[in-house]
Every structure is written in structure tokens, then in C-alpha cells.
Amino acid sequence: MPDVTETPLPGVGVRHEFTTSSGERLAVLSYRSGRREVVVYDRDDPDAAVTVLHLSRDDTRTLADLLGATQVSEALTAVQQQLEGLAIDWIMLPARSRFADATIAEGEFRTRTGASIVAVVRDETTIAAPGPDHRFQAGDVVVAVGTSQGLAQLNELLVG
Amino acid sequence: MTIVAAASGDAALLFIEIGAVALALSLLARLAHRLGITAIPFYLLAGLAVGQGGVAPLDVSEDFISLTAEIGVLLLLLTLGLEYTGEELRYGLRTGIGPGLADAVFNFTPGFVAGLLLGWGTTAALLLGGVCWISSSGVASKVLTDLDRLGNRETPTVLNLLVIEDLAMAAYLPVVAAVVAGRGLGATTATVVLAVVVVVLILFVALRWGAQLSGMLAGGSDEALLLAVFGLTLLVAGLAQQVEVSAAIGAFLVGLALSGSVQARAGALVRPLRDLFAAIFFLFFSFQIDPGSLAGALVPATALVVVGIAGKLGSGWVAGRALGIGRRGRLRAGSALVARGEFSIVIASLGVATADGGDLAALAAAYVLLSAVAGPLLAKYAEAVPAVGLRRA
Structure with a gap:
């Protein structure tokens, strides 16, 4: 850089x-x-x-998007190769989600799914490593790391 | 409504006259936009035309217009304060003091000396110094936008100089206001000291508790916010005036105190109001000028504008060199600052009631007319002219 x-x-x-x-x-x-x-x-x-x-x-x-897309996917591939068995997912929190106004602690996501929330993207700002007190808002994009099974469960919880 | 009706005796006629003037101003604003210069010179010319001794003298209550014009000044200063965040002010102060001082010396001095040479009193000379000193931030930002120069590397020097000038105004305006009101050396000194203390106090409060104030205003509709900001501005301005610190500075500091999303919202809400009231302020300013004295002021004004152009090019040169800008960039920076405008008129209007007030107003109007037209042209061609001589810069 x-x-x-x-x-x-x-x-x-x-x-x-x-x-x-x-x-x-x-x-x-x-x-x-x-x-x-x-x-x-x-x-x-x-x-x-x-x-x-x-x-x-x-x-x-x-x-x-045009400039960044290739880099993001390259970086993502690299991460997935480094951490065998782990995956990253971006989950958009819809307004109807029952966690739209909950904190991370309240959701007990790690206990339930094994996946960790590593960042939250809100509008144009990224909240890296959000604490357990972090409160979601509808429209947040939740970035999580976990097994593909865990991520599917998390997706179910947040969106379903 | 009673003010209007009682003053003119015929509200219908008044509405017709004001309506016609406003329509004429709108046409002038369009013309100015097409020509790529500020509308201020046109407003001033329109004021001459409808003023005493003009081609179509208006028969309007002076009280009504002068109050509207005063509000115009407050809104001009309020929106200026709204332009900047506290952080930008601190950055401007950190990097801009040296160039700011050079700018003051290059541009205030000629005006002050010219005032003395014309045989005016010290007060009027001080005011003329101010008229020649402060660039028009409105014209400068319009020029930079129109010429696509906001991205240029010399542009921060221009913007920082404008910040410094505006902060300098916060000290200068109350001081000259005190001098204008002057009653002997002792009383004037006391007023000046009081003025400076009050300004520093309000500035401190504004920067320290601005966020809380903004937070209190943030809730509620746009309507509520507009009324709150308008009310707060008039209130603080009135209180400042009460202790003989210029009302305009009260309004400026209110603008500075607002921050964050409230700052952006208030700016967008107040701007149309400002445009309306400020147009009346410019109109009213030259409304009071005798066209004959304006003609007489053209020669000294031309000479002062020539010196003023050199002064601003000097300011741009010094400020640019401090930041390692090349020669062509320094000339571009200076040329963007050449136009004087709204604040020169605000400063001159402080002295209208003094002994040399009539001459000062005429000279200030002529100065603004000439420099506001010359500035944007110069900025446009600053690129072309020195390209030959400064190729190796």
C-alpha cells in the first residue's frame, strides 16, 4: 500500500x-x-x-464494486484456504428479524451455532469485532466466521 | 403587518413595489449565474437604481427594510459559522496563522492607509482596511467549484485562509463596532476588552458544549429546527449587541456551535432564508448611496482594487509556498481570493452612520463591484497567463 x-x-x-x-x-x-x-x-x-x-x-x-470485487473474492478465497473448514458469510439483517433490536449477547449466537460475529457493517461504517453489548439495527450486515453448517444456522436465526 | 401598513400608509402599493424589486433581483441572479459571477454586484447596482437619486426611487419604509437587512447580515454570518466544524477550525488555526498574518498585512494595510490619505477619520480608515482585507468566501468557493479546482493541491491553502479570515472577523468586527460606538479612549478600550472577552467566552462555550446543544436541537421536525436555529441566532445576536459586541459575531458563533447532523440540516434549512434576506441587505446597502458619490469613488476604488489584487496574489503566494505548492499553484490560490463581497459590505455597513460613512459606503460598493467581477475572471485566466513565464516552476 x-x-x-x-x-x-x-x-x-x-x-x-x-x-x-x-x-x-x-x-x-x-x-x-x-x-x-x-x-x-x-x-x-x-x-x-x-x-x-x-x-x-x-x-x-x-x-x-468494480474496483474492489476481485480483491474481496481473492481475499476471501485466501482466508478459506488458510482456515480449512471455516467459512465467512455476510448476512443482511432484515427489519422483520426478531434480532433487529437485540444485542449480540441476547442472541447467544455462538452458543447456538458455533459461529462468531466478527464485524457489523452499518451504512458506510464497519464496526470491527463488536462487543457482546453491540445492539443490531435492521439493515446491518453481519459478518460471521464459522463452519458452513454453523453459518447456515446463524442465517436461519437472523433472517428466518 | 401593522408596521408595514402604518409606515407606508398603503400596504398594497408596498407589496407591488417589493414584489417588483424581488422579481428584478431574481432576473439579476439568473444573469449573474449565467456569467459565472456572484450576484452581489448586481444587487448593489439594483439598490442604486431604486435608491435616492436613482432611476426608479422606491417609496418604502426605511425601518422595515433596515430591519430585514439586519437579519440578512445575521443569517450571512450564521451560515458562515455553519460551514465549518470545530475540527476544521482547529486545523485551520494550526496551519494557517502565518499565512493569515501575511494576508492581513498585505490587504488590510492598503485600505487603512488609503482611508487616511483620503483625509478620513481613523474609524473610517479602520473600516476601509477591513473592506479591502476579507475575501468573499462565497465567490471563492463558487470559483473553485466552477473551475473544478476543489481537487487541486493548492485548494486547502485557499480554504484555510478563508477560515482564518473568518475567525479574524470574529475578533475584528466587535473591536471596530466598539470603536465606531466610541466615546473617548477609556470607554472604547473598556468596550473592546469586553468584546474580546465575550467572543472568547462564547467561542469556548461553542466548541466545548456545541455537541450537547446540537443534541438538544436534533429531535423534532425540520420546521422546529428552523425556528429553533433562527430564534437562537437572533437571541444570541441581540444579547451580544446589548453588551456592545457586534450582533453579527453572535450569529457567527451560533453557527460554529452547531455540529454533526444538526449542522448539515440547519445549513440546508437556513440557506434559502439567507439568500432572501441577504439580497435585501445588499439592496438596502446601496439604496442609501448617492449615485453621484459612487461615480466619484470609482477612481480610488480602481486603484485600491489593483493593489488588492496584488495583495491577494501575495497572500496566495505565501500560503502556497508554506505548503510546498508550485508557482502556478500559488498564483491560482491567490487569484481565487481576489473577489471581495459580502463581508466587505457587512464591514462598511457598520460605519454608515459615522462622519465619513457616505464616502466609505460608496467606496466599498465600488470596490466590491470591481473586485467581484475581476476576481472570477482573473481566477479563470490565472492558468493561461503565467504558463509561459513559469513553465519551469
């Missing part, structure tokens, strides 16, 4: 920039509104943006 520099833009948002391995300088502007801009800098005048890509929230998600 190259060094990513973060610069606050008062009243606008935040800019992250880095130099690619081929030597091009690239930045992502995150507006407070959620809009993003991808900026490529001029080689002659390193302060000036030559290419600016305006992305809405949806565009950002699409682009992130």
Missing part, C-alpha cells in the same frame, strides 16, 4: 491522495454530501487537477 495523505478541506470535506506505482498522482475528494470526485494530477504541474470525475453516491458504489 502506498502512503495515503489526508487533507481536510474546511467547509467542503476531505481529500485523500497517493501516488500510484506507475508514478501518477491520484486523489479522492469526499464531500460532506456524500458526493465523490476522483482527481488525477498534471505531471508538469503537480498542483493542478487535469482529470476530474464527478461521482454521485450511487456511482461511487458502482465504481467501488
